[in-house]
Amino acid sequence: MVRGAYLVSTIPYQYHISMISIRPYNTEDYLAVKENLKEAEMFVPDVDTAENFHQKSLRDPESILIAEDNGEVVGNLFFMEDGWRVYLFSFAVKMKFRNQGVGKKILERAENILKNRGYTSLACFISDEKAFNAFYSKLGYKKEHVSPLRVIYKDL
Numbered sequence: 001m002v003r004g005a006y007l008v009s010t011i012p013y014q015y016h017i018s019m020i021s022i023r024p025y026n027t028e029d030y031l032a033v034k035e036n037l038k039e040a041e042m043f044v045p046d047v048d049t050a051e052n053f054h055q056k057s058l059r060d061p062e063s064i065l066i067a068e069d070n071g072e073v074v075g076n077l078f079f080m081e082d083g084w085r086v087y088l089f090s091f092a093v094k095m096k097f098r099n100q101g102v103g104k105k106i107l108e109r110a111e112n113i114l115k116n117r118g119y120t121s122l123a124c125f126i127s128d129e130k131a132f133n134a135f136y137s138k139l140g141y142k143k144e145h146v147s148p149l150r151v152i153y154k155d156l
Contacts, residue, residue, distance in 0.1 A: 020074070020102055022109040025057045025064035032073035033066070040092035048090075062113050067093070067106045075102045077110050079122070086114050088124040103135060 025033070030050045037043035056078070057064050067075030075093040079086050088110065093103045114122055123144065126132055132143065 019069065020105055021068050022106050023066055023068060024061045025053065025066050025076070027054055027057075029066055029073055029076075030054075033064075033076050036073060036076055036092050036094055037090060039095060042090055042092055065106055065110055067097075067102050069097065069102075075106050077106045079110055079114070081114075081117075081119075086119050086122040088122060091124065104139065107139065 027050070030053055033053070034043060034048065037048060053064060060081075063079055063081075065077045066073055067077075073094075074097040076090060077088060078090040079088050088107075091103070091107070093106075111122070124136070124141070126136070132141070
């Protein structure tokens with residue numbers, strides 16, 4: 001399973017956004033983020049646990065960002081730093097809020113945080129060419145290489 005971004009929607013329905021705010025994750029957000037990841041088909045039960053999210057947010061409170069509209073979690077974006085580059089993952093916007101600037105706003109917030117930390121680039125693994133064309137390319141992202149991605153892991 002590739003964990004990347006899923007933002008492209010062909011659903012014509014749009015929800016009226018009143019005021020989107022971007023903030024760090026807190027433990028009360030877990031169920032909403034879990035449902036958001038499930039809706040985007042990105043939820044991995046063994047990995048996306050409340051405890052893992054909590055530990056990640058303790059190590060770096062800004063590494064999980066939440067987009068919120070009137071108290072409702074409508075999007076999330078996670079990032080990991082390795083000292084050389086930053087990787088985005090679990091970037092999802094609730095279906096009824098897609099194509100309304102929520103993804104752009106949360107991504108720009110992450111980019112600003114990372115620029116302030118001294119990073120000059122970031123990467124995001126995507127599995128959908130349409131997502132690149134419809135969203136990322138418009139925000140200045142470039143393809144680094146083309147290959148079928150596979151994620152493998154080992155429990156330690």
